[in-house]
Amino acid sequence: MTHHLEAIARETGIALSSVTTTAKLLAEGATVPFLSRYRKEQTGSLDEVQITTIRDRMLQLAELDTRRSAILKSLEERSLLTPELKKKLEAAISLSVLEDIFAPFRPKRQTRATKAIERGLTPLADWLLENQAADPADEAAKFIDPEKEVASTADALAGARDILAERVADDATLRGRVRKIYEEEATVSSKIMYGKEEEADAQKFRDYFEWNESFKSIPSHRMLAIRRGEKEGFLLMRVEVPLERVTPQAIPDWVTSSGPASQHVAQAVEDGCKRLLMPSMETEARLLAKKRADVTAISVFTDNLRELLLASPLGEKRLLAIDPGFRTGCKTVVLDRSGKLLHHTVLYATAGSNNQLYEAAVEVTTLVKKFQIEAIAIGNGTGSRETEAFIKKLQLPTAIPLVMVNESGASIYSASDVAREEFPNEDVTVRGAVSIGRRLMDPLAELVKLDPKVIGVGQYQHDVDQRALKTSLDDTVESCVNAVGVEVNTASKQLLSYVSGLNASLAENIVAWRNEHGAFTSRAQLKKVPRLGEKAFEQAAGFLRIRGAAYPLDSSAVHPERYPLVEQMSADLGCSVQDLLGKEDLRKKLDLQKYVSADVGLPTLKDIVAELAKPGRDPRKQFELFSFQDGVDKASDLQVGMKLPGIVTNVTAFGAFVDVGVHQDGLVHVSQLADHFIRDASEVVKVGQKVHVTVVEVDLKRNRIALSMKANPDLENRRSAPGERSAPANRPPSRDTRGAAAPTNDWFSQALEKGKKK
Numbered sequence: 177m178t179h180h181l182e183a184i185a186r187e188t189g190i191a192l193s194s195v196t197t198t199a200k201l202l203a204e205g206a207t208v209p210f211l212s213r214y215r216k217e218q219t220g221s222l223d224e225v226q227i228t229t230i231r232d233r234m235l236q237l238a239e240l241d242t243r244r245s246a247i248l249k250s251l252e253e254r255s256l257l258t259p260e261l262k263k264k265l266e267a268a269i270s271l272s273v274l275e276d277i278f279a280p281f282r283p284k285r286q287t288r289a290t291k292a293i294e295r296g297l298t299p300l301a302d303w304l305l306e307n308q309a310a311d312p313a314d315e316a317a318k319f320i321d322p323e324k325e326v327a328s329t330a331d332a333l334a335g336a337r338d339i340l341a342e343r344v345a346d347d348a349t350l351r352g353r354v355r356k357i358y359e360e361e362a363t364v365s366s367k368i369m370y371g372k373e374e375e376a377d378a379q380k381f382r383d384y385f386e387w388n389e390s391f392k393s394i395p396s397h398r399m400l401a402i403r404r405g406e407k408e409g410f411l412l413m414r415v416e417v418p419l420e421r422v423t424p425q426a427i428p429d430w431v432t433s434s435g436p437a438s439q440h441v442a443q444a445v446e447d448g449c450k451r452l453l454m455p456s457m458e459t460e461a462r463l464l465a466k467k468r469a470d471v472t473a474i475s476v477f478t479d480n481l482r483e484l485l486l487a488s489p490l491g492e493k494r495l496l497a498i499d500p501g502f503r504t505g506c507k508t509v510v511l512d513r514s515g516k517l518l519h520h521t522v523l524y525a526t527a528g529s530n531n532q533l534y535e536a537a538v539e540v541t542t543l544v545k546k547f548q549i550e551a552i553a554i555g556n557g558t559g560s561r562e563t564e565a566f567i568k569k570l571q572l573p574t575a576i577p578l579v580m581v582n583e584s585g586a587s588i589y590s591a592s593d594v595a596r597e598e599f600p601n602e603d604v605t606v607r608g609a610v611s612i613g614r615r616l617m618d619p620l621a622e623l624v625k626l627d628p629k630v631i632g633v634g635q636y637q638h639d640v641d642q643r644a645l646k647t648s649l650d651d652t653v654e655s656c657v658n659a660v661g662v663e664v665n666t667a668s669k670q671l672l673s674y675v676s677g678l679n680a681s682l683a684e685n686i687v688a689w690r691n692e693h694g695a696f697t698s699r700a701q702l703k704k705v706p707r708l709g710e711k712a713f714e715q716a717a718g719f720l721r722i723r724g725a726a727y728p729l730d731s732s733a734v735h736p737e738r739y740p741l742v743e744q745m746s747a748d749l750g751c752s753v754q755d756l757l758g759k760e761d762l763r764k765k766l767d768l769q770k771y772v773s774a775d776v777g778l779p780t781l782k783d784i785v786a787e788l789a790k791p792g793r794d795p796r797k798q799f800e801l802f803s804f805q806d807g808v809d810k811a812s813d814l815q816v817g818m819k820l821p822g823i824v825t826n827v828t829a830f831g832a833f834v835d836v837g838v839h840q841d842g843l844v845h846v847s848q849l850a851d852h853f854i855r856d857a858s859e860v861v862k863v864g865q866k867v868h869v870t871v872v873e874v875d876l877k878r879n880r881i882a883l884s885m886k887a888n889p890d891l892e893n894r895r896s897a898p899g900e901r902s903a904p905a906n907r908p909p910s911r912d913t914r915g916a917a918a919p920t921n922d923w924f925s926q927a928l929e930k931g932k933k934k
Contacts, residue, residue: 180237183269184230194220198230207676208651209658210715214735216779224655240271247278256281272355272460276348289342292335295324300332301339304444309435337444344426344448345456353425354453357417358461362391366402366411381405391415391461396472397829399465400636407639415461422449470640472829476858477634477645478652480827483863484633485656487619488799490579493550496543497613498567499583499605500559502527506536507605510547514666515614517599518547520606526562537570544572552576553616555583555609561809561837577801579616580837582825584632585623586611594625594670620660620796624653625670633863635828657719659795661733664702664720665695677715682708696722699730721792728754732791734784741771742784757788802866804837811838811876816891818871822883824861832861834869834883842881844869849885860885 181199185192197218201211208231212224219227244265251257261277268274284290292301300319304312316329316336326332344350365388372378373385384402405411426445431438492513499507506526510519523539524532543549552572554563560580567578589595590607599607614622628649629637637645657674664672664686672683682705689705690696699717702708708716718735725731729739745766746756756762768781787793805820807813814836822834825841832849833841849860861867870889873882884890 180234183237184233187233188226188229190222190226190230191220194222195230198222198227199234202227202231202234205711205715207654207715209655209676209719213658213733213783214718214737214780216783217775217777221779228651240268240274243271244268244274247274250283251278251281254281273348273352276351279346279348279351280343287342288335288338292338295319295326295335296321297326297332297335298339301336301343304333304336304340304437304440305430308431308433308438308441311436312440313436333440337440337447340430340441340444341448341452344430344445345452347426347429350426350429351453351457354422354449354457355460357421357425358391358415358457359464360392361421362415362417362461364389364391364394364399364402364413364415364465366405366413369410369412372410375410377408378405378410381408381410384411391465394465395829396469396476397635399469400473400639403466403469404636404639413462415458415465417454419446419450419454422454426453467641470644473634473636473640474645474648476828477628477637478648479858480633480863481628481631481649481652482656483865484631485620485623485653486660486796487864488797489618489620489794490551490577490616490799492617494548495551495553495613495616496540496547496549497553497555497581497609497616498523498525498563499555499586499609499612500526500557500563502559502562504605506559506563507609508540508543509606509609509613510543510549511610511613511617515610515617517602517606517610519543520602520609522605525566526559536566540567540570541572544576549576551616552578553581553613554578555586555612556580556835557583558839560839561804564804565809578803579801580804581612581616582632582823582835583608583612583615584825585626585630586615588630589626592625598668620656621668621671624657624674625668628653633826635826661719661721661792661794663723665690665722675716675719677712682712698722698725698727699736723792728757728791732757733787734791738776738780738784741776742788745771757791760789763788800866808837811840811874811879811881814838814871814874814881816871816874820869820871822867822869824863824865824867827857827861827863829857832857834867836869836881836883838881840879840881842869842871842883844883844885848872848883848889851886851888 181195182192184190184199185195188195197220198211201215201218206215208224208227211219211227212222216222222230247265248257248262251261261281264277265274268277292298297319300312300316303315307315312333313329316332319332320326320328326335366384367387368378368381368385381401381404384398384405387402389398402411402413406413423446426449427442430445431442494513495511497509497511501507505522505524508521508523509517512518521539521543523536525536525540552567554560554567564578564580586608587604589611590604595604595607595611599610611622611625623631629645654674654676657671658676662671662675669680669683669687672678672686673680675683678686685706685708686702696702699720699722702717702720703710703713714737718733721732722730729736729742734742742753742756746753748770749756749762749765751759751762763785766785768778768785771781772778802821802823804822808818808820820836822836822842824832825835826833829846831843831845833843835841844861846854846857849857854860867885869883869885870891871881872884872889872891873880875881
């Protein structure tokens with residue numbers, strides 16, 4: 177254990193004392209958010225990223241130890257474990273080194289070498305190594321045995337070479353040298369599979385029909401694209417280095433003199449490199465490339481998810497939420513300030529008879545007045561811009577904001593067990609509209625009900641290691657939930673389950689207790705929840721808020737374990753805790769050094785004072801209203817050179833997708849994100865960011881839009897970079913693509929007039 181902690185400290189540059197304490201607290205059940213927020217003195221003020229790194233590295237080293245134990249047991253059972261071999265295995269610091277040492281002793285399937293060994297040719301192989309200057313003909317003749325399928329000296333020498341070739345391929349030192357050559361010099365190449373050139377499904381990989389690139393520098397998205405093409409049977413991928421770079425690494429160690437026997441050894445070395453070692457190294461390189469690509473892709477996904485979860489909430493407002501559509505109408509719901517469903521209906525506001533349009537206009541106006549609507553949310557799917565135009569022409573009070581909401585994944589939520597449990601008597605269309613409205617109120621609280629993979633951000637999410645992806649996404653959701661804090665009396669069990677120290681079972685118990693006994697009035701009451709013990713309370717309490725609690729600190733992020741400390745501060749100032757929260761002049765009088773102890777240092781004390789200044793503050797940015805360009809509703813409205821407002825919906829390694837309000841996201845390639853060189857799109861843009869873009873290309877046939885954020889973009893001869901054409905667009909397929917076409921521009925006024933006449 178100690179050597180693992182020392183290794184992590186060396187690798188990360190984190191103080192050994194911090195690594196040791198953090199690892200101990202993690203082993204005792206502490207969570208990453210809890211440690212980063214409430215145990216700064218013990219961890220040395222490590223942030224979540226550093227703590228997560230320690231946690232993950234400890235798990236990796238534990239897996240290494242498990243594999244090491246299995247290898248030692250295997251060798252011991254077969255009486256192959258020598259003191260020297262055991263020492264080498266125990267000193268191995270990585271899985272690849274461990275496997276290289278084990279390679280010569282690994283039980284093998286039937287190979288040319290094992291067959292030669294069974295024929296008794298090992299002594300001849302040893303003789304060749306030791307007598308390289310001699311002629312092996314006479315020695316080889318001694319091993320002729322027709323019963324063992326060794327009919328001639330040629331057969332005997334061929335078998336001996338096979339044995340030597342496998343020894344060469346299994347040599348740990350050689351494997352280490354060749355592995356470095358592959359990592360530094362290998363080339364990734366791809367070709368179209370024979371006979372697949374004209375297949376329609378193959379065209380999305382046409383950039384890679386004849387492609388080669390440095391293994392060392394190939395971007396994540398290109399590696400994943402090529403691998404996907406290979407998986408689907410359209411591409412053949414290789415990771416190669418020239419044979420001439422590999423055999424010279426082995427020759428000096430195995431060919432020690434010149435002579436007839438040495439020629440057989442040299443032949444065995446080349447065969448071992450070409451037939452055994454290089455394919456093995458290519459397999460390793462492919463796995464390494466996949467792992468590196470996965471790390472990058474998962475990082476992109478988690479960064480995007482974080483921005484989406486921490487998007488600005490509108491807050492508690494009485495909402496009219498609309499899930500737009502043409503033929504099936506607009507599913508419309510009314511929500512109260514807590515997100516409770518009050519009313520639902522279907523409005524034919526984008527298509528239908530003139531009478532239906534008139535009735536829709538009257539009904540919206542009535543609903544706004546009856547329920548005192550404070551905001552209107554419209555899903556950004558099919559019919560969204562037409563619905564927006566309809567609402568704008570109603571001349572509703574200007575104080576009511578009209579907001580377009582990203583509905584990605586809403587249809588999945590509406591058909592989920594969670595939605596059925598929340599609304600057992602409503603159909604999927606009503607549930608979807610409710611979700612759209614709640615997303616506007618509080619994106620985080622609503623999005624945690626979905627599997628993050630269906631939200632629509634990231635790249636090649638189905639191609640990466642799913643276990644690693646799930647771990648990273650869960651970490652991100654947990655981080656966001658605990659950074660914001662959770663109102664325990666209104667939170668869903670899905671939201672509560674991500675609170676530090678809680679799980680699905682405890683979250684369900686909290687909701688059940690709340691339903692049975694009424695709202696929690698203090699954090700201390702949480703201890704009455706079944707199975708919520710002292711450890712879970714310690715981990716969770718600081719992240720749970722009780723709005724309007726009798727004790728003021730229960731609505732703050734101050735942990736209950738520090739209540740006595742705050743009470744001591746207020747007593748020293750001769751005021752109440754409430755006064756300390758509300759009066760800055762009192763807080764300024766505090767001498768924090770006076771309260772430093774063995775358990776509490778300045779980092780925690782500063783956090784407490786900051787929280788007292790703004791108890792229960794929401795770290796998310798304030799909501800800002802956004803509107804798309806009027807009159808630009810579909811791709812055919814776009815013209816090259818047009819400048820438009822937009823919202824970033826997805827950030828990938830090769831650029832950013834931007835919604836400009838035409839039902840198809842446009843791509844700002846990484847080369848078009850800024851006037852200076854950009855290596856990573858996330859340096860410039862984030863999901864949910866409001867931007868201004870210039871249209872540089874519109875391809876209606878392929879349904880592709882190219883955009884630029886440069887001050888003076890090049891509008892001529894723009895070509896897509898490799899990989900971007902196969903990248904996933906962020907906007908999901910609309911849930912209502914059938915039915916009537918979009919109405920004409922003057923439909924509204926005509927419908928109202930005809931409706932009034934009737």
